[in-house]
Amino acid sequence: MEHMQDQDLEAASAPPQNADRDVILKVRDVSVSFGPKAVLDHLSLDIYRGEILGFVGASGAGKSVLLRTILGLNRKSSGTIEIFGLNTDEINDAERVAVDMRIGVLFQHGALFSALTVKENVQVPMREYLDLPQRLMDELALLKIKLVGLPADAADKYPSELSGGMIKRAALARALALDPDIIFLDEPTSGLDPIGAADFDELVAKMRDTMGLTVYMVTHDLDSLFSVCDRIAVLGQKKVLVEGSLQDMLASEEPWVKSYFRGKRARQIDLTARN
Ligand SMILES: Nc1ncnc2c1ncn2[C@@H]1O[C@H](COP(=O)(O)OP(=O)(O)OP(=O)(O)O)[C@@H](O)[C@H]1O
Numbered sequence: 053m054e055h056m057q058d059q060d061l062e063a064a065s066a067p068p069q070n071a072d073r074d075v076i077l078k079v080r081d082v083s084v085s086f087g088p089k090a091v092l093d094h095l096s097l098d099i100y101r102g103e104i105l106g107f108v109g110a111s112g113a114g115k116s117v118l119l120r121t122i123l124g125l126n127r128k129s130s131g132t133i134e135i136f137g138l139n140t141d142e143i144n145d146a147e148r149v150a151v152d153m154r155i156g157v158l159f160q161h162g163a164l165f166s167a168l169t170v171k172e173n174v175q176v177p178m179r180e181y182l183d184l185p186q187r188l189m190d191e192l193a194l195l196k197i198k199l200v201g202l203p204a205d206a207a208d209k210y211p212s213e214l215s216g217g218m219i220k221r222a223a224l225a226r227a228l229a230l231d232p233d234i235i236f237l238d239e240p241t242s243g244l245d246p247i248g249a250a251d252f253d254e255l256v257a258k259m260r261d262t263m264g265l266t267v268y269m270v271t272h273d274l275d276s277l278f279s280v281c282d283r284i285a286v287l288g289q290k291k292v293l294v295e296g297s298l299q300d301m302l303a304s305e306e307p308w309v310k311s312y313f314r315g316k317r318a319r320q321i322d323l324t325a326r327n
Pocket residue numbers: 086091109110111112113114115116117118
């Protein structure tokens with residue numbers, strides 16, 4: 053201590069950034085390989101309660117692999133994943149079920165079961181995890197359908213009868229079926245027109261604000277990153293290269309981050325947002 057300069061003392065007494073925030077998901081030193089091919093190498097990442105984290109990275113960088121690993125669908129060769137304060141390697145089956153019930157997922161593809169109506173799709177997690185009378189499940193499903201901004205008559209429609217934007221909303225309704233604390237969205241706005249995408253982003257932001265929902269959003273969508281993400285993490289070279297606010301991304305000199313966030317398309321979006 054004696055050797056510390058004034059600025060060292062200041063740094064030592066200042067709380068680390070985000071120290072007072074509740075970490076809902078803690079990924080530490082996670083490595084994943086497929087055969088000889090390493091996809092993630094000692095990757096670490098925190099997600100705080102009530103934030104929308106945008107997760108970006110080049111195509112093939114491993115964003116979906118990380119998501120699947122967090123969800124326990126891929127095997128990791130090292131590292132730990134803590135969710136809601138529980139180490140996923142140490143929990144028993146009952147705890148795993150309890151954790152799964154607090155997580156909602158919207159996968160990039162295969163969003164809905166095509167042979168089921170929207171209402172039946174939303175009820176899939178309820179049937180899997182709860183034992184409720186049909187009437188109550190119908191009421192709950194209709195509430196979720198309304199929550200995501202779908203008209204009540206969408207409930208009895210099949211996915212093939214819906215637009216792309218409505219399918220995403222219906223899939224979101226299913227992800228929210230059990231009132232999760234955190235939802236994982238894998239490229240939720242891909243395939244939507246810009247207005248549909250902006251509406252979807254607005255809906256997600258509203259859920260963060262009204263329900264305190266935590267959102268982990270894998271995305272390539274610069275509009276989403278500029279408009280609704282509270283924090284951004286960039287995957288590259290098998291780990292999180294940079295993480296922070298949009299301002300941090302815009303200030304980063306890391307070459308991929310720089311070309312992504314300060315490239316021609318990003319500049320146009322930034323200008324539009326400022327105007
Ligand atoms: N089950 C698997 N077996 C072997 N290799 C896999 C498997 N799953 C993913 N990979 C490889 O891991 C790498 C990362 O894939 P991933 O789908 O996570 O990329 P991504 O960042 O999500 O890309 P995109 O933005 O295009 O969706 C790719 O090279 C992919 O081929």
